[in-house]
Amino acid sequence: MATKTVIEAVRDAMHEEMSRDQNVLIMGEDIAERGGVFLATDGFIDDFGSARVIDTPLAESSIVGIALGAAVNGLRPIAEIEFADFVWPAMNQIVGEASKVRYGTAGKKYAPMVVRMPYGGGVRGGLYHSQSIDVVFAHQPGLQVVAPATPYDAKGLLKSAIRSNDPVIFLEHKRTYRLVRGEVPDQEYTLPIGVADVKREGSDLTVVAYGLMVHYCLEAANMVAESDGIDAEIVDLRTLSPLDRETILKSVRKTSKALVVQEDSLSYGIGAEVAASIATGAFEDLDAPVARLAGPDLPEMPFSPALEAEYMLSPEKIAAAIRDLAAY
Amino acid sequence: MSIEETISRRTGSGKNDLSVPPLTEDDLLEMYRTMVLSRTLDERVWLLNRQGKAAIVASAQGHEGAQVGAVKASDPSRDHYLIYYRELCTMMALGVTPTEMLLGFLAKEGEPMSSARQFPLHGSMDRVDIVSFSNVVATQLPHAVGFALADQMRGIDAVTIAYFGDGAASMGDTHESMNFAGIHKLPVVFFCENNRYAISVPLSKQMAIDSVADRAEGYGMPGVTVDGMDPVAVYEAMYLAIANARNGGGPTLVEARVERFYPHTSDDDHTRYRSADDIETMTQRDPIEIMEQLLVSRDLLGEARKEQIWDSATRIVNEATQAAEDAPLPQPTGDNDIYKHLYADSNGN
Ligand SMILES: Cc1ncc(C[n+]2csc(CCOP(=O)(O)OP(=O)(O)O)c2C)c(N)n1
Numbered sequence: 001m002a003t004k005t006v007i008e009a010v011r012d013a014m015h016e017e018m019s020r021d022q023n024v025l026i027m028g029e030d031i032a033e034r035g036g037v038f039l040a041t042d043g044f045i046d047d048f049g050s051a052r053v054i055d056t057p058l059a060e061s062s063i064v065g066i067a068l069g070a071a072v073n074g075l076r077p078i079a080e081i082e083f084a085d086f087v088w089p090a091m092n093q094i095v096g097e098a099s100k101v102r103y104g105t106a107g108k109k110y111a112p113m114v115v116r117m118p119y120g121g122g123v124r125g126g127l128y129h130s131q132s133i134d135v136v137f138a139h140q141p142g143l144q145v146v147a148p149a150t151p152y153d154a155k156g157l158l159k160s161a162i163r164s165n166d167p168v169i170f171l172e173h174k175r176t177y178r179l180v181r182g183e184v185p186d187q188e189y190t191l192p193i194g195v196a197d198v199k200r201e202g203s204d205l206t207v208v209a210y211g212l213m214v215h216y217c218l219e220a221a222n223m224v225a226e227s228d229g230i231d232a233e234i235v236d237l238r239t240l241s242p243l244d245r246e247t248i249l250k251s252v253r254k255t256s257k258a259l260v261v262q263e264d265s266l267s268y269g270i271g272a273e274v275a276a277s278i279a280t281g282a283f284e285d286l287d288a289p290v291a292r293l294a295g296p297d298l299p300e301m302p303f304s305p306a307l308e309a310e311y312m313l314s315p316e317k318i319a320a321a322i323r324d325l326a327a328y
Numbered sequence: 329m330s331i332e333e334t335i336s337r338r339t340g341s342g343k344n345d346l347s348v349p350p351l352t353e354d355d356l357l358e359m360y361r362t363m364v365l366s367r368t369l370d371e372r373v374w375l376l377n378r379q380g381k382a383a384i385v386a387s388a389q390g391h392e393g394a395q396v397g398a399v400k401a402s403d404p405s406r407d408h409y410l411i412y413y414r415e416l417c418t419m420m421a422l423g424v425t426p427t428e429m430l431l432g433f434l435a436k437e438g439e440p441m442s443s444a445r446q447f448p449l450h451g452s453m454d455r456v457d458i459v460s461f462s463n464v465v466a467t468q469l470p471h472a473v474g475f476a477l478a479d480q481m482r483g484i485d486a487v488t489i490a491y492f493g494d495g496a497a498s499m500g501d502t503h504e505s506m507n508f509a510g511i512h513k514l515p516v517v518f519f520c521e522n523n524r525y526a527i528s529v530p531l532s533k534q535m536a537i538d539s540v541a542d543r544a545e546g547y548g549m550p551g552v553t554v555d556g557m558d559p560v561a562v563y564e565a566m567y568l569a570i571a572n573a574r575n576g577g578g579p580t581l582v583e584a585r586v587e588r589f590y591p592h593t594s595d596d597d598h599t600r601y602r603s604a605d606d607i608e609t610m611t612q613r614d615p616i617e618i619m620e621q622l623l624v625s626r627d628l629l630g631e632a633r634k635e636q637i638w639d640s641a642t643r644i645v646n647e648a649t650q651a652a653e654d655a656p657l658p659q660p661t662g663d664n665d666i667y668k669h670l671y672a673d674s675n676g677n
Contacts, residue, residue: 025481051481052481056508057504057507057508057511059504059507059508061470061500061501061504062470062473062501062504062505062507062508064470065467065469065470065471065473065474065501065504065505066470066471066473066474066477066505066508067474068470068471068474069410069470069471069472069473069474069475069476069477069478070474070475070477070478070481071474072459072471072474072475073408073474073475073478073479074478074482075477075478075481077474089500092464092467093467093470093501096462096464096467097461097462097464097467097471100461100462101461102669102670102671102672103445103669103670104442104445104446104450104451104461104462105441105442105451105452105461105669106442106443106445106451106668106669107668107669107677108451108452108454109452109459109461110672141670142670142671144671164672165672165676165677166671166672
């Protein structure tokens with residue numbers, strides 16, 4: 001075992017897969033000589049050459065659309081969107097096109113491609129470097145949406161994403177990149193897409209989260225355990241679509257209370273889907289209405305620190321929501 | 329400047345490397361038969377729409393010369409055809425049968441491209457690599473560039489043809505695709521069928537210039553305009569573009585000037601926006617008649633043979649219509665289960 005950051009895990013996953021399969025290539029802005037703005041592809045140009053590490057023009061729709069064509073014609077492209085905030089010009093090629101290749105050809109063609117993008121806030125990114133864009137993709141059948149929280153999960157899931165025969169939207173929370181460290185096995189491994197993970201076992205209530213919020217929830221769980229003796233179970237979704245409802249329901253049936261935490265704005269969010277799934281699948285086990293804690297319904301988080309903090313969730317805000325639910 | 333000069337000067341591949349093999353008598357007759365079959369089928373489909381049997385039809389009438397010429401210049405055994413909806417004659421030229429097409433127009437079981445999930449001409453074919461994922465115009469251009477990138481990377485000498493209209497030329501995807509293909513000298517030919525209209529919007533409101541091909545300069549690739557009503561002229565231009573792409577010379581933008589004889593689709597009425605004069609003059613040149621004149625001038629076509637070719641097309645289309653009308657509609661169970669083919673199965677297929 002070695003201790004790695006999330007960005008190192010992402011880099012290792014891609015490096016291993018590019019070494020293992022000649023058909024894997026990566027394309028995006030500033031990924032070649034620069035090694036990516038977050039250095040996810042640091043050194044790749046030297047190891048794999050410019051045919052497989054392609055600095056594209058600044059044109060997101062074609063980054064995804066060309067990756068899609070190459071995928072259908074036999075390659076396994078990884079398309080990097082420099083920041084998730086800039087994925088909107090490519091939405092049509094993702095939601096309109098990639099999601100429908102297999103379905104629209106009745107299974108004759110398919111698109112084994114990954115679209116990676118750094119997303120999320122709490123990094124003083126303002127309106128255009130903080131966005132949570134996950135729910136838009138999770139709503140679209142035909143896509144798989146993965147949002148890991150730890151180095152171990154990021155590496156194992158990214159390797160699976162690259163090997164998947166259907167498009168994967170791979171969301172990397174920017175704030176976790178260097179903040180979060182964790183053990184990663186030295187030997188090769190992959191993790192299945194579509195399987196959630198219990199990050200902390202507990203008996204009083206279930207907290208469901210993904211991405212950076214998993215870490216905030218773990219901190220909050222420690223706070224309430226110490227201060228109030230509340231024993232929270234933390235379920236990390238890891239994959240947003242397809243959603244692992246079984247793991248969520250299993251936990252809620254045990255604890256009888258659920259809080260869903262999402263960094264994204266509240267309405268029509270992942271939390272709504274999780275809450276509805278719990279209401280349908282574990283109604284009789286519930287001792288309280290399913291609670292949601294989320295960003296406010298605003299276009300995005302502001303830039304200035306106190307304003308950003310007002311928008312952004314924190315371990316303290318989550319701890320307060322846990323206490324409220326426990327007291328219900 | 330000639331088309332040969334334009335392509336060779338731009339790419340530096342040397343004029344003498346590129347020469348167009350002349351079409352044989354058999355080639356010319358086959359192209360004529362294909363156009364006649366397409367026209368006959370096109371008329372039939374329009375009729376089936378008016379009978380309430382075909383939900384939507386986009387006619388290729390007026391585009392047949394361009395389409396048959398382009399296919400003739402390509403190699404269906406290895407090339408990729410990223411088509412759009414107005415390609416009935418391209419389909420015929422690539423050997424898709426009238427029955428297969430009619431199964432699509434009537435949304436019947438056994439439709440080969442999408443199992444009748446999509447509009448006609450959308451999905452993909454197995455025998456020839458014909459691909460059209462989407463109704464959203466110009467989305468196929470980045471896909472085509474991706475196809476070409478994958479071939480270039482693996483040293484496969486296939487060429488991808490990206491078909492699009494003058495309206496689609498305005499989309500951002502068109503610009504992004506040509507830009508990328510130019511940078512990487514990809515083996516792709518951008519084939520614009522310019523019929524002067526995008527539904528009702530005329531070319532003058534689509535662009536401030538007269539010719540889509542003029543834009544090629546901005547992408548570092550040759551751009552040529554050709555009379556799309558003349559199948560042989562299109563064959564020659566496309567042959568040069570495809571040969572150049574296959575030899576590593578990179579992309580070309582070929583603009584075929586065609587006419588759209590029918591309204592945009594069966595749901596459109598072009599008398600609302602085209603003048604009577606425009607409608608009358610546009611049909612004065614017909615690619616099928618241009619081909620007939622060529623064949624007659626070469627002593628390849630007399631009245632008897634002509635009649636036989638048209639009769640034979642009618643017979644084929646009659647049989648195909650019967651077969652397609654007799655075919656069942658797909659039911660959402662078994663093979664046509666609408667939940668199938670969303671993701672790969674557990675074996676990755
Ligand atoms: C992005 C997008 N916008 C609008 C439409 C609706 N639409 C379908 S075809 C069409 C006109 C296309 O014209 P052109 O590209 O010139 O091709 P043509 O039909 O003339 O062959 C329009 C506006 C569409 N399919 N996609």
